[in-house]
Amino acid sequence: MNPPTPRSRTSRWQRFWIAVLVVFVLGPVLLAGAITLTVLNALYVGSDTAALREVVAPSLAQGWHKEAEGHVGWFPLALARMAVRFAPVDPEVRLALSALRNAEVSVHARHADGPSAGRGTLLSDADRVMEARGWERLVGAVEHRDLVLVYVPKNVSSAHDIEACVLVLEPRHLVVASVRADLELLLELARRRPEWQEGHRRLQVAARADR
Amino acid sequence: MRTPFRTVTGVALLCAALAFPAIAETAPAGAIDFGKLTPAADGGQFVEVNIKGNLLNMAARLAAKEEPEIADLLKGIQSIRVNVVGLDEGNRAETQARIKAVRGELDVKGWERVVSVSEKDQDVGIYLKTRGQDAVEGLVVTVIENGKQAVLVNIVGDIRPEKLADLGEKLGIEPLKNLHQTSGKHTEKSRKPETSEDKK
Numbered sequence: 001m002n003p004p005t006p007r008s009r010t011s012r013w014q015r016f017w018i019a020v021l022v023v024f025v026l027g028p029v030l031l032a033g034a035i036t037l038t039v040l041n042a043l044y045v046g047s048d049t050a051a052l053r054e055v056v057a058p059s060l061a062q063g064w065h066k067e068a069e070g071h072v073g074w075f076p077l078a079l080a081r082m083a084v085r086f087a088p089v090d091p092e093v094r095l096a097l098s099a100l101r102n103a104e105v106s107v108h109a110r111h112a113d114g115p116s117a118g119r120g121t122l123l124s125d126a127d128r129v130m131e132a133r134g135w136e137r138l139v140g141a142v143e144h145r146d147l148v149l150v151y152v153p154k155n156v157s158s159a160h161d162i163e164a165c166v167l168v169l170e171p172r173h174l175v176v177a178s179v180r181a182d183l184e185l186l187l188e189l190a191r192r193r194p195e196w197q198e199g200h201r202r203l204q205v206a207a208r209a210d211r
Numbered sequence: 212m213r214t215p216f217r218t219v220t221g222v223a224l225l226c227a228a229l230a231f232p233a234i235a236e237t238a239p240a241g242a243i244d245f246g247k248l249t250p251a252a253d254g255g256q257f258v259e260v261n262i263k264g265n266l267l268n269m270a271a272r273l274a275a276k277e278e279p280e281i282a283d284l285l286k287g288i289q290s291i292r293v294n295v296v297g298l299d300e301g302n303r304a305e306t307q308a309r310i311k312a313v314r315g316e317l318d319v320k321g322w323e324r325v326v327s328v329s330e331k332d333q334d335v336g337i338y339l340k341t342r343g344q345d346a347v348e349g350l351v352v353t354v355i356e357n358g359k360q361a362v363l364v365n366i367v368g369d370i371r372p373e374k375l376a377d378l379g380e381k382l383g384i385e386p387l388k389n390l391h392q393t394s395g396k397h398t399e400k401s402r403k404p405e406t407s408e409d410k411k
Contacts (some may be wrong), residue, residue, distance in 0.1 A: 119257070120250040137261060144254035152266065159269040187273055 015133060037077050045071055045104040046178065048133050051174040052151070053106050054125045054165050063110035064174060071104035080158075099185035101161065105177040112172075119147045126167065135165060145171045159183040214298070239289060241340045241349020241367040243317065246309055248296050248363075256360070257299025262276040263290040284378055287369030298355075307359050309351050314338075317351060332357045345373055 025054070081097050118143040126149055135151040139153055139160040142148075147169040156162060163180045215363070235238035238244070250257035262270070271285035296306055317338045333356055340349030352364040366378070 026267075116251065118250075119254070123250070124247075137259070138259070138266070139261075140259040142250045142254070142257040156265045156269070159273060162269075183269065183272060191277070 019026060021058065031205075034075065037068055038073065042076070045069055048130070048135065048165055049104055049176050049178040051129050051133060052149075052165055053108070053174070054087070055129055056065050056122060056167065056169055056176075057108055063112060064108045065110065066106070067109050068103070068107040072100075073102055077101070089204070092189060094191075095185060095189050099189060100179070100180045101182070102163075102180040103178070105175065108174040110172050122147060122151065122169070130165070135148045138164075154209060166177060236343050239367050240342070241347075241365075241370075242290065243313060243351055243365050245294060245347070245365070248309065249295060249302045249305060250293055251297045251299040252301040252386060253297055253299045256294070257297060258295040260291070262292075262397045280377070284374055286326070287371075288366060289368040290363045291368075292363075294361075296361045296363075298359055298361060303358065307355065310355065310361060313353060314353070322349070322351065345372070347375075350375070350378075359402065364392065382410070 006037055033211065044050075077097060081094075084094055084097060123140055123142065130137070130151045134154055136154050137149060138152050139148065139150040147167070149167040151165040153163055160182045162183045163178065165178045166176070168175045223226075229382045247330055248257075248259070256352055267288050267290070274285065275282035277309070296302070300382040314336055320340075322338040322340050324336060324338050326335060328335040334395070336351075336353045338353075339347050342348045347370040348368065348369055349367040350364070352362070354362040370378070
């Protein structure tokens, strides 16, 4: 019987120390890096949301100041979904976390009504900017000095993964938000709300009255 | 081995030439471009809703559970565009001219005017684009109310004539709700004689 050669013993030890290096050194470094990136990412909105915001408040000029800005991506949402499995939370919270893929919001305010372009001009400018980025406008509404715009990607293919970018502008408040979610689950969540059921009941009564 | 370069190039050019008309054709027959509508400068209401293809299919599937009637109505619809424009001194003339231009375009393209009501406080036009005897592939509704508000609606797709009134009810289009009295007959209701200008 041949004794094991020194070379195979060495390679076995090498593999052992490489495994130790990966598990106890590289692993924590990578985890720390992922957490750092997630935290940094959470402080800013994505480029499409920022571009829509810049149409109204270019470089935060005209008296606009940032009140809040944040982004929640797939990693923290996945962690949250994992955590609520073991926590006694409302089923609606679980459903909301399951529906959500990605969300970000940017909130700005100004103390006085400063100068701003007409709502029609803002609407056209926003359309131009968002179309160049692959979005198309689903809803545009102007009333007095309020403006609401909703954009969706041009190639929407599945209700389980749908994105929307929303802008709401009032004289002294600006909210730009973007969300990516499972629309079917969101609707299921909405259906469970008492406001939805009450509204649905009123619609049915009105429809019967019309007939 | 000889490379049939000329043959391959010729076939590629032929395919491109045959495909060009397909590429050039974009809008379906029932679609009408309302053009750019200007909101009122005094902050009057301006609403534009534009829902196309995939989103409508999704809406039909999602509505099937609780609102099967709406899901049934949405089946076959390719796009819905609704514009509500508040009118003031700044945009009234332009919007009225645009609506007149749209109506002229519809007449030229062979759309059937099924309702034409012109009263002191309301000007309503409903047009249908038919395909054969029983199929409707486009619907346009234009309304000017009291000189204060204009409404334009374009629905494109496979629209069943017997469902037009239901569509008006579900989407809140008042003139369409009353269309059930004339749906399928394609008659024109006019309370004011057509002027020679209308016939142009």
